[in-house]
Amino acid sequence: xxxxxxxxxxxxxxxxxxxxxxxxxxxxxxxxxxxxxxxxxxxxxxxxxxxxxxxxxxxxxxxxxxxxxxxxxxxxxxxxxxxxxxxxxxxxxxxxxxxxxxxxxxxxxxxxxxxxxxxxxxxxxxxxxxxxxxxxxxxxxxxxxxxxxxxxxxxxxxxxxxxxxxxxxxxxxxxxxxxxxxxxxxxxxxxxxxxxxxxxxxxxxxxxxxxxxxxxxxxxxxxxxxxxxxxxxxxxxxxxxxxxx
Amino acid sequence: xxxxxxxxxxxxxxxxxxxxxxxxxxxxxxxxxxxxxxxxxxxxxxxxxxxxxxxxxxxxxxxxxxxxxxxxxxxxxxxxxxxxxxxxxxxxxxxxxxxxxxxxxxxxxxxxxxxxxxxxxxxxxxxxxxxxxxxxxxxxxxxxxxxxxxxxxxxxxxxxxxxxxxxxxxxxxxxxxxxxxxxxxxxxxxxxxxxxxxxxxxxxxxxxxxxxxxxxxxxxxxxxxxxxxxxxxxxxxxxxxxxxxxxxxxxxxxxxxxxxxxxxxxxxxxxxxxxxxxxxxxxxxxxxxxxxxxxxxxxxxxxxxxxxxxxxxxxxx
Numbered sequence: 001x002x003x004x005x006x007x008x009x010x011x012x013x014x015x016x017x018x019x020x021x022x023x024x025x026x027x028x029x030x031x032x033x034x035x036x037x038x039x040x041x042x043x044x045x046x047x048x049x050x051x052x053x054x055x056x057x058x059x060x061x062x063x064x065x066x067x068x069x070x071x072x073x074x075x076x077x078x079x080x081x082x083x084x085x086x087x088x089x090x091x092x093x094x095x096x097x098x099x100x101x102x103x104x105x106x107x108x109x110x111x112x113x114x115x116x117x118x119x120x121x122x123x124x125x126x127x128x129x130x131x132x133x134x135x136x137x138x139x140x141x142x143x144x145x146x147x148x149x150x151x152x153x154x155x156x157x158x159x160x161x162x163x164x165x166x167x168x169x170x171x172x173x174x175x176x177x178x179x180x181x182x183x184x185x186x187x188x189x190x191x192x193x194x195x196x197x198x199x200x201x202x203x204x205x206x207x208x209x210x211x212x213x214x215x216x217x218x219x220x221x222x223x224x225x226x227x228x229x230x231x232x233x234x235x236x237x238x239x240x241x242x243x244x245x
Numbered sequence: 246x247x248x249x250x251x252x253x254x255x256x257x258x259x260x261x262x263x264x265x266x267x268x269x270x271x272x273x274x275x276x277x278x279x280x281x282x283x284x285x286x287x288x289x290x291x292x293x294x295x296x297x298x299x300x301x302x303x304x305x306x307x308x309x310x311x312x313x314x315x316x317x318x319x320x321x322x323x324x325x326x327x328x329x330x331x332x333x334x335x336x337x338x339x340x341x342x343x344x345x346x347x348x349x350x351x352x353x354x355x356x357x358x359x360x361x362x363x364x365x366x367x368x369x370x371x372x373x374x375x376x377x378x379x380x381x382x383x384x385x386x387x388x389x390x391x392x393x394x395x396x397x398x399x400x401x402x403x404x405x406x407x408x409x410x411x412x413x414x415x416x417x418x419x420x421x422x423x424x425x426x427x428x429x430x431x432x433x434x435x436x437x438x439x440x441x442x443x444x445x446x447x448x449x450x451x452x453x454x455x456x457x458x459x460x461x462x463x464x465x466x467x468x469x470x471x472x473x474x475x476x477x478x479x480x481x482x483x484x485x486x487x488x489x490x491x492x493x494x495x496x497x498x499x500x501x502x503x504x505x506x507x508x509x510x511x512x513x514x515x516x517x518x519x520x521x522x523x524x525x526x527x528x529x530x531x532x533x534x535x536x537x538x539x540x541x542x543x544x545x546x547x548x549x550x551x552x553x554x555x556x557x558x559x560x561x562x
Contacts, residue, residue, distance in 0.1 A: 057431060081437035089435075095428035106421040110437035118416065161436050 006069060008033045008196050009054065009165055014063030015220075016049055023049040025220035027063070031165065036187070036197045038207050040231070041217035047200040048090050050217070051167045054198070055087045056080040068164065084112045084164035088154045088171055090200075096143035100153050103142050104128050104160045111161020128156040132186065148179050155186070165196045172203050184209050208232075264401050268394045277393050283499075283506045284400035285462060289479070290486035290498035291407040292454035297484070298493035299414045300447040301427030302351070303359045305480055306366030307455055309346070312373065312475035314339040314456025315463040322464065332399070332460040339456020340449050347448035351441060354430075363480075370475035377471040388467060396465045403461055404499070407454045411495045423447055485528045491540030500539040 007030035016024040024046045031037045039047045052058035054065060056077035065073045072080050095103050104125035108115045115121040129135045132152040137145060142153060151171060158166055168187070172180045184206055191197055201207050207214070207228065214231040216224040224234045267280055293307050318335030322328050350361045414420030423443045425433035430440045459474060482505070483498075490501025505524070512523060535542050 055435060057434070076439070077431075077434035078437050078439040081435055087435050089432070093429050093432040093435075095425055095432065097428055098424060102421070102424075106425045106438070107436040109418045109421055112437070114437075116418075118418070157436060 007031060008035075008068060009198075010064075010066040011050075011054065012064045012066075014050070014053060014060050014065065016046075016053055016058060016060050022220050024053065024060075027217070027220065027222055029215050029222065029225070031196050031198055033164065033196050034191060034194045035212050036191055036199060036210050038211035038214040038228070039198060039200045039217060040207065040214055044219075045217040046220040047217055048169055049220075051087060051169055051198070051200065055085055055167055078110075081111055081161055081163075082114075084162070085167070086111070086158035086161045086163035086165070087167035088151070088158055088169055090169040090173075092147065092150045092154055094142035094145070094150050094153050094157070097141060099139050099141055100129060100134055100145065100149075101125050101138040103153055104156045107157045107160035111163070113160070113162035125156075125160060128160055129153075131159075132156045133182065148175055151175070151183075159190065163195060165198065166190065167198045167200075169200045170202065171199070172201060172206050180206055204232075261405065264404075265398075268397055274393055277397055279506060279510065281393070281397045281400050281465065283502050284397075284404040285458060285465070286483065286486055286502035286505060287499045288400065288403035288407045288458045288461075289455060290483035290490070290502055291404070291411055292451050292458060293480075293483040294487045294492065294494075294498050295407070295410060295414065295454065296444075296447045296451035298487060298497075299411065299420065299427070300423050300444060300451075302444055302447070303355075304362045304448070304451065305359045305484075306346070306350075306362030306364075306369075307451075307483060308475050308477055308479035309362075309366035309369045310339040310343060310452035310455035311459035311462070311479040312369065313342050314459030315469075315474040316373070316377075316459075316471060317456075318460030319463040328395075328399075328464055332457060332464070335460035335463070336453050336457040339459070340453035342456075343449045343452025344445065347445050347452070351444045351448060363477075366475065366477070366480065370472055370477075373475055374472035391467070396461065399461045399464065403454075403458055407458075408495060408499065410450060410454065411498075415495060419443065419446065482524075485524045487538075488528055488531050489538055491538030494538070494540045497538050497540045500543075504539060 009031040011030070012028050014024055014027045015022065027046070027050065029037070039050060041047055049058065053060050056072070056075055056079070060073065063073070064071065067080065067083060067085060070083065072083065072085075075083075095106070098106070101122070105118075105121050108121035108124045109118070115124060126135065126138060129138050132155055134145075134149055134152050134156065137149060142150060145153060155168075155171065171187075172183050175183065180203060187197060187199075187210055197210075199207070199210060211228055214225060214228055215222055216231060216234070224231055226234070264280070264284070268277060271277070289307075289311060293304065296302050296304055314335035316335075317338040318328075318331045321334045322331035326334075346362075346365055350358060350365065353361045414423060422433070422438040423446075425436070425438050426440045426443050434440055459479075462474070463469070486501035486505045487498055488501070489504055490499065491497025508523065508527075509520070512519070531538060537544075
């Protein structure tokens with residue numbers, strides 16, 4: 001990156017195997033502040049594993065991860081969250097027995113923000129629920145929310161940690177077109193605040209609308225990267241998704 | 246914050262005043278003994294609840310910390326130290342043991358953690374039974390001056406402190422982090438909650454309070470076989486009380502302890518198999534029919550029921 005500041009996230013030669021399967025194979029990419037990077041690839045190409053490695057839920061077998069200038073490769077997930085990496089999960093993971101408000105409140109008390117006053121954390125959590133359009137469900141236990149509501153709750157909880165990088169794993173899967181549009185607008189707003197976003201998504205409309213840059217994975221390896229226009233025109237991408245003609 | 250809060254505070258104040266004044270208004274030793282047992286069981290059950298209910302870690306080795314606290318307190322006390330100092334020693338020993346045993350066993354999850362802690366407690370019980378002489382001395386000096394009232398006040402103190410600890414968990418940062426860990430460890434880590442640190446903190450708190458309760462029991466009972474205080478009943482009685490009263494709640498252990506001691510007295514089930522049978526069945530009934538326990542059942546029948554004081558649901562046992 002000559003001439004520019006160091007990227008927010010720097011992933012270098014990352015690899016991770018499960019048994020004999022190389023889920024991520026010598027993968028390198030970067031994300032800048034305020035950038036939205038799409039991670040594309042067919043099922044099983046290593047996108048979610050990559051998220052797990054960046055967030056700290058998984059330990060890599062090789063390679064380096066630097067975030068905000070710090071080598072975080074060996075850091076536990078909680079410490080990375082405190083430094084500003086937040087995530088949502090492919091299969092939504094809310095705290096089922098806590099109310100929607102409590103789900104977000106606890107993230108306000110931890111994460112990068114670490115609000116010390118519970119009253120203030122409560123107000124912040126309520127504002128975040130409002131922002132994702134779930135304010136009316138604040139006192140509902142998370143287990144009783146619909147899938148769409150739980151996804152939005154998960155995003156509110158991730159935002160409550162005051163992240164610098166937000167990892168979104170298929171955030172619009174299973175949502176209606178109206179809900180997808182609302183989610184796209186929400187993500188644009190988040191990016192406008194300077195938060196970088198890494199997005200794993202199969203919804204091409206959402207990907208085109210949001211991503212500045214795209215990295216395409218296939219069998220754990222990077223096979224293409226570039227702007228959405230470049231990437232969708234790329235022969236290898238078409239091949240990875242649809243097979244050889 | 247809540248409309249019912251002043252009323253709740255009033256109830257707590259009245260209950261505390263009644264507990265403190267009881268020995269003043271009555272000299273009935275049977276009644277005082279009964280109240281002592283309720284408070285002792287409240288403290289012990291709540292100490293289990295801190296980790297098991299609020300933290301979702303079902304510890305089946307709680308008796309180890311109760312026993313350790315009892316033995317250390319008794320030894321220091323009979324050695325001539327003031328009882329308060331002896332209790333502090335017992336509490337400290339149990340807390341230290343909690344950290345030492347918690348650190349490796351909390352690497353296990355769910356049922357593996359439960360079995361692991363059960364095994365540790367049994368190892369301690371058998372070792373104690375083998376190492377320490379199977380005799381129970383009667384220290385005549387201490388028995389001559391035996392009075393129930395100071396023992397009773399220590400139990401009041403223990404029940405209040407441990408219940409206060411549970412109340413603190415419902416509103417503190419640490420308590421909310423612990424609830425997140427109970428609900429989903431991976432998601433808790435992802436928002437910055439160090440799961441292991443929180444579980445270990447709750448384990449130390451839980452075992453320390455169990456040790457303190459064991460120490461008070463030793464001071465009350467004076468004479469017992471060393472292995473007796475490591476018996477699994479000191480794990481399973483509090484566990485049953487917690488589930489009867491309401492797991493993961495501030496007042497469940499108190500409600501459960503009252504119920505437990507009343508049933509025990511009514512059926513004269515001090516020892517032996519009928520005790521297990523009756524409370525085993527009650528436990529099953531509660532877990533199946535009213536998983537929230539007495540506290541939730543009372544809330545459900547009260548008009549204008551408000552949200553539960555605890556955050557979230559009981560963990561699967």
